[in-house]
Amino acid sequence: MLRIVTYMVIGLLLLPMAVVLGTSFTAASFVSFPPQGFTLRWYAVALAKQEFVDSFVYSLVIAAITGVIATALGGLVAVVLVRFRFTGREALDAFFMSPLVLPTIVIGIGILQFFSQLGFKATSTVLIAGHVIITTPYAIRLIGASLTGVDPVLERAARNLGAAPLRAFAEITLPLIRPGVVAGAIFAFITSFDNVTISIFLATPRQVTLPVRIFNLWDQPLEPWLIAISAMVILFTVALIALIERTIGLSGLYGQPAK
Amino acid sequence: MTDEPNRRRRALVPWLLIAPVLVAFLIVFAAPVLLLLLTSLERINPSTFVVIERFTAYNYLKFLLDGFYLGILWRTIHIGLVVTAVCVVLGYPVALYLTRCGPRERAILMLLIISPLVVSIVIRNLGWLIILGRRGLLDALAGLLGFGGADLLRTETAVVIGLAHIFYPFMVLSIYGSLQNIDPAVMRAAANLGAGPWRAFSAVTLPLSMPGLIAGSLIVFALCVSSFVTPALLGGARVKVAAYLVWEQTLQLLDWGFASAIATILLIVTGIIMYAYKRVAERSWFAGGVFQ
Numbered sequence: 289m290l291r292i293v294t295y296m297v298i299g300l301l302l303l304p305m306a307v308v309l310g311t312s313f314t315a316a317s318f319v320s321f322p323p324q325g326f327t328l329r330w331y332a333v334a335l336a337k338q339e340f341v342d343s344f345v346y347s348l349v350i351a352a353i354t355g356v357i358a359t360a361l362g363g364l365v366a367v368v369l370v371r372f373r374f375t376g377r378e379a380l381d382a383f384f385m386s387p388l389v390l391p392t393i394v395i396g397i398g399i400l401q402f403f404s405q406l407g408f409k410a411t412s413t414v415l416i417a418g419h420v421i422i423t424t425p426y427a428i429r430l431i432g433a434s435l436t437g438v439d440p441v442l443e444r445a446a447r448n449l450g451a452a453p454l455r456a457f458a459e460i461t462l463p464l465i466r467p468g469v470v471a472g473a474i475f476a477f478i479t480s481f482d483n484v485t486i487s488i489f490l491a492t493p494r495q496v497t498l499p500v501r502i503f504n505l506w507d508q509p510l511e512p513w514l515i516a517i518s519a520m521v522i523l524f525t526v527a528l529i530a531l532i533e534r535t536i537g538l539s540g541l542y543g544q545p546a547k
Numbered sequence: 548m549t550d551e552p553n554r555r556r557r558a559l560v561p562w563l564l565i566a567p568v569l570v571a572f573l574i575v576f577a578a579p580v581l582l583l584l585l586t587s588l589e590r591i592n593p594s595t596f597v598v599i600e601r602f603t604a605y606n607y608l609k610f611l612l613d614g615f616y617l618g619i620l621w622r623t624i625h626i627g628l629v630v631t632a633v634c635v636v637l638g639y640p641v642a643l644y645l646t647r648c649g650p651r652e653r654a655i656l657m658l659l660i661i662s663p664l665v666v667s668i669v670i671r672n673l674g675w676l677i678i679l680g681r682r683g684l685l686d687a688l689a690g691l692l693g694f695g696g697a698d699l700l701r702t703e704t705a706v707v708i709g710l711a712h713i714f715y716p717f718m719v720l721s722i723y724g725s726l727q728n729i730d731p732a733v734m735r736a737a738a739n740l741g742a743g744p745w746r747a748f749s750a751v752t753l754p755l756s757m758p759g760l761i762a763g764s765l766i767v768f769a770l771c772v773s774s775f776v777t778p779a780l781l782g783g784a785r786v787k788v789a790a791y792l793v794w795e796q797t798l799q800l801l802d803w804g805f806a807s808a809i810a811t812i813l814l815i816v817t818g819i820i821m822y823a824y825k826r827v828a829e830r831s832w833f834a835g836g837v838f839q
Contacts, residue, residue, distance in 0.1 A: 304674020391773030398579030
């Protein structure tokens with residue numbers, strides 16, 4: 289009984305993705321399910337939509353830069369929070385986690401108002417700054433979790449043997465926390481790549497990320513080529529999941545230890 | 548051993564290390580949110596967009612005294628409650644099954660439950676658009692069963708389905724987290740004392756898993772009431788929610804004061820819920836997710 293319910297619910301969970309993949313091959317010129325016939329035509333149409341290809345590349349670049357910065361900042365914060373005991377530590381922890389707790393839309397319009405009042409134009413830099421704020425907490429948590437499992441004695445031993453602090457960290461601790469660092473980077477990348485709520489407020493007039501470009505069609509009828517684009521993004525994501533699963537195990541991402 | 552100035556210098560090390568990140572967060576995060584609170588007290592002239600009053604509760608009163616806006620706030624809360632209920636009803640049996648199946652099956656099921664989280668929300672919503680809209684899967688099924696047709700797009704039901712799909716994994720992980728912590732000996736004790744499976748569940752398992760259920764409900768509800776993308780895509784202008792108003796006021800009507808006031812109200816509502824979540828999470832052995 290429990291088993292039947294479980295598999296039915298999981299079927300429902302995966303249904304929207306399956307439907308997108310299935311519909312992308314429809315031979316009809318409108319979106320319907322079940323799809324009619326089979327064609328790859330819409331993939332060709334989709335790839336010819338230059339503005340969507342540009343947005344995809346733009347999203348990749350933004351997400352990659354965000355991933356690198358969030359991992360570096362998150363790593364620094366994680367080291368301080370895990371390895372030092374000092375007054376204000378708990379408050380700092382709560383402060384750095386708060387972007388996860390606050391509604392993303394609040395952060396989005398907050399940054400928009402702040403930078404426009406300072407006279408900044410909407411630029412990719414501001415967009416990346418916004419993405420870094422909402423992704424760094426994940427990096428802090430994931431790297432911090434890895435770091436908690438590493439005995440500080442190892443690093444101290446390297447120091448006693450004459451290694452400078454930075455070298456001891458880079459050669460002893462860093463290799464040991466690599467799974468957390470990789471997980472943090474990938475998670476920051478995915479979160480940034482997926483984001484609409486920040487990006488929609490900080491979009492530059494010229495460049496728009498892919499999810500925002502898709503979102504902006506919200507009041508128009510669905511077109512098969514848009515479904516083909518979505519199908520390609522799903523396939524891209526599946527490839528990423530496979531990569532994560534091979535490196536650290538997906539369940540590690542959400543704070544549940546892989547068992 | 549160490550002399551006083553040395554110790555004081557040591558105490559500075561963590562702050563020096565963290566300073567660049569702290570400054571970045573203060574500028575790009577704390578300052579904007581504080582500014583938002585200030586902006587929410589500004590009243591503008593709606594035709595010239597010029598600020599005509601600096602410190603006034605005008606925007607809050609406008610929101611809280613107008614039946615139209617209160618209706619939207621109520622709808623937002625109502626959607627959050629329904630989504631939470633759906634996630635509990637569909638999440639509990641799955642979480643329970645996860646504790647009873649073998650480790651291999653559990654690993655695969657976990658992967659399947661978590662994997663939708665990494666697929667873009669916009670694209671998961673498009674999937675539901677195809678399923679729930681005209682000429683969609685539901686339409687076809689309804690036709691087969693002789694109900695004529697079905698088109699749920701731009702309805703509250705569509706928004707509830709879309710949101711439940713997105714936040715469901717958080718509920719399962721949360722309930723599973725506290726179910727996992729129940730000592731199997733307690734269950735055996737219940738059985739030895741003559742409790743049937745149903746009695747053992749209602750008298751032992753369910754109460755012991757309450758922290759996870761409550762924490763999961765709080766997190767799902769908080770995420771729901773502040774969500775923007777899914778209500779906009781599946782509900783559109785016909786099912787406006789609070790976050791939709793924030794977006795509309797900011798980018799289309801350019802009344803940033805009013806947008807900030809609505810955002811602040813959202814902030815307060817989710818803040819209270821998250822505080823409750825933290826308390827629940829701290830008091831139990833709940834091995835929580837990333838939100839702690």
